[in-house]
Amino acid sequence: MKSAALLFAYSLRRVRTLAIATGLLLAALQLVLIFVAGALHTTGAFDQLSALIPPFARELLGPSVTIIMSFSGIVCLGYFELAVMGALIALAVTLATTPASEVETGFMDLILARPLARHWIITRTIALTTLVSAAMLVLMVAGTWTGLWLFAPTGVAWPPAALIISLAINLGMLTLCWGGVAMAIGAASRRRSVAGGTAGLLAFAAFLLDYVARLWQPAEKIAWISPFRYYNPFDLITGNPLPLKNVAVLGGIALTGFAAAYVLFARRDISH
Amino acid sequence: MAPISIRGLTKRYGNVLAVNNLNLEVIQGEILGFLGLNGAGKTTTIRILLDLLRPNSGNASILGHDCQTDGLRARLNVGYLPGEMGIYSDLTGREVLDLLAGLSGHVINMSRRRELQERLEFPAGDLRRRLREYSTGMKRKLGLIQAFQSDPQLLILDEPTEGLDPLMQESFYRLLVDVKGRGRTVFMSSHVLSEVDRVCDRIALVRKGELVLLSSVEELRRLAARSVRVLFSEDVPGPRSWNLKVEGPLGPLLRTIAGLPIQDIEIEEAKLEDVILKYYRDGAK
Numbered sequence: 022m023k024s025a026a027l028l029f030a031y032s033l034r035r036v037r038t039l040a041i042a043t044g045l046l047l048a049a050l051q052l053v054l055i056f057v058a059g060a061l062h063t064t065g066a067f068d069q070l071s072a073l074i075p076p077f078a079r080e081l082l083g084p085s086v087t088i089i090m091s092f093s094g095i096v097c098l099g100y101f102e103l104a105v106m107g108a109l110i111a112l113a114v115t116l117a118t119t120p121a122s123e124v125e126t127g128f129m130d131l132i133l134a135r136p137l138a139r140h141w142i143i144t145r146t147i148a149l150t151t152l153v154s155a156a157m158l159v160l161m162v163a164g165t166w167t168g169l170w171l172f173a174p175t176g177v178a179w180p181p182a183a184l185i186i187s188l189a190i191n192l193g194m195l196t197l198c199w200g201g202v203a204m205a206i207g208a209a210s211r212r213r214s215v216a217g218g219t220a221g222l223l224a225f226a227a228f229l230l231d232y233v234a235r236l237w238q239p240a241e242k243i244a245w246i247s248p249f250r251y252y253n254p255f256d257l258i259t260g261n262p263l264p265l266k267n268v269a270v271l272g273g274i275a276l277t278g279f280a281a282a283y284v285l286f287a288r289r290d291i292s293h
Numbered sequence: 294m295a296p297i298s299i300r301g302l303t304k305r306y307g308n309v310l311a312v313n314n315l316n317l318e319v320i321q322g323e324i325l326g327f328l329g330l331n332g333a334g335k336t337t338t339i340r341i342l343l344d345l346l347r348p349n350s351g352n353a354s355i356l357g358h359d360c361q362t363d364g365l366r367a368r369l370n371v372g373y374l375p376g377e378m379g380i381y382s383d384l385t386g387r388e389v390l391d392l393l394a395g396l397s398g399h400v401i402n403m404s405r406r407r408e409l410q411e412r413l414e415f416p417a418g419d420l421r422r423r424l425r426e427y428s429t430g431m432k433r434k435l436g437l438i439q440a441f442q443s444d445p446q447l448l449i450l451d452e453p454t455e456g457l458d459p460l461m462q463e464s465f466y467r468l469l470v471d472v473k474g475r476g477r478t479v480f481m482s483s484h485v486l487s488e489v490d491r492v493c494d495r496i497a498l499v500r501k502g503e504l505v506l507l508s509s510v511e512e513l514r515r516l517a518a519r520s521v522r523v524l525f526s527e528d529v530p531g532p533r534s535w536n537l538k539v540e541g542p543l544g545p546l547l548r549t550i551a552g553l554p555i556q557d558i559e560i561e562e563a564k565l566e567d568v569i570l571k572y573y574r575d576g577a578k
Contacts, residue, residue, distance in 0.1 A: 126379040131373070
């Protein structure tokens with residue numbers, strides 16, 4: 022246990038620069054979004070922007086378009102913007118494939134030649150991925166509230182705290198889900214690039230499937246297999262509570278990935 | 294309780310048989326040289342001992358603990374130097390040593406570490422530098438320090454002198470003699486036959502995954518053929534200079550040539566390398 026804690030501390034120290042930089046960028050993005058939202062609100066630009074949206078697009082996007090074209094909507098955008106989701110998932114995949122990287126470099130030989138059980142490697146990686154992902158979301162939420170305090174125009178309605186927290190939880194579960202998938206792949210791989218690339222491609226394919234299904238009815242039949250289906254920020258923004266089913270499915274995928282990682286890593290040969 | 298006991302160990306990679314029914318027992322307090330050409334199965338065997346690889350059949354144990362079913366206790370008293378030190382280059386030497394010491398399950402005696410640094414001429418200041426600034430030789434020295442620093446009962450060393458300059462090799466050999474003197478056991482793979490000749494008590498030679506020779510170095514030297522050159526002062530049957538290879542005692546040869554007009558005899562000491570190379574070439578019995 023002491024050895025595992027030492028390894029965790031060492032791993033955390035190695036990723037601290039990447040994690041802090043990503044966290045600060047994500048938090049800064051929230052500030053920028055709120056600053057922009059404040060400026061648009063003050064100049065009354067939301068109504069003009071809404072008027073610019075063509076009717077077919079308005080029909081396609083439904084009531085969410087009205088919601089997003091508001092101060093609250095832009096503030097919430099920071100939790101489902103493609104770059105934000107991509108950055109969080111990429112970070113989770115990078116952390117989750119740490120064992121593959123350690124096998125590739127030969128560092129795993131030195132670690133496992135000590136009296137350290139293999140399951141601690143996976144436990145360390147789960148703790149690392151979960152902790153850093155959670156820290157990213159905490160920084161984002163902190164960025165949102167700081168931005169609201171600093172840049173929200175007087176009299177404008179702030180998005181409810183429960184909504185921001187729900188978005189953060191759902192996004193966090195989506196991140197962890199891809200962390201679980203990447204960890205299972207990484208536990209059986211000898212190359213981080215292969216593990217990370219495979220997980221990244223899967224995530225991209227799943228994102229496209231979900232995206233296409235929202236525009237093309239026939240794809241709806243298989244869209245349930247995409248984890249992105251279980252993160253629907255517009256539902257949350259329109260006032261619906263966070264569906265437990267979404268959290269359960271994403272959490273279930275993450276846990277399955279973690280369990281698979283334990284089994285695969287325990288059985289594999291460590292060779293680089 | 295043997296430091297290392299290997300029984301019927303077999304490891305396949307698909308159709309390739311890396312280790313084939315290997316049986317080997319390492320004796321307490323000896324330095325055993327584990328020899329073989331590239332791909333002979335040396336590193337695979339070492340990796341099975343450390344439970345990095347899982348055998349297809351057979352078993353191996355370290356200090357009485359099965360390497361697979363009781364791996365944690367088996368590795369508790371092992372110092373390991375891999376063939377290639379896979380360390381992240383953004384770490385400092387001290388961070389590497391501290392991390393690996395912490396994972397060893399033992400409290401490291403810092404004076405032991407300092408002693409190793411001195412013997413391997415590794416200045417304390419270099420430990421504060423990041424590994425990306427280290428030369429190959431420095432990384433090797435760091436590897437040796439991490440393997441020896443917990444003063445383990447058993448040292449498993451994979452090509453330990455690879456990348457060390459001749460002076461450091463000397464220091465390393467002296468270090469081996471010291472640890473052996475304190476009752477520690479060393480299991481080392483090597484390509485350097487002169488090194489094996491000099492420091493090992495016994496050698497185990499593997500060829501295509503099979504053990505083809507297990508012998509004390511002393512015994513092997515006795516088996517080795519000596520080169521004898523006899524120069525005659527007058528004509529004899531055959532040429533005036535005979536170049537002979539003599540296995541075993543020289544008596545029969547001396548009796549044969551006793552009546553001949555001998556001008557000079559040169560006897561070259563038997564070389565362990567000759568015997569080992571013979572096994573490398575054809576796996577002779």
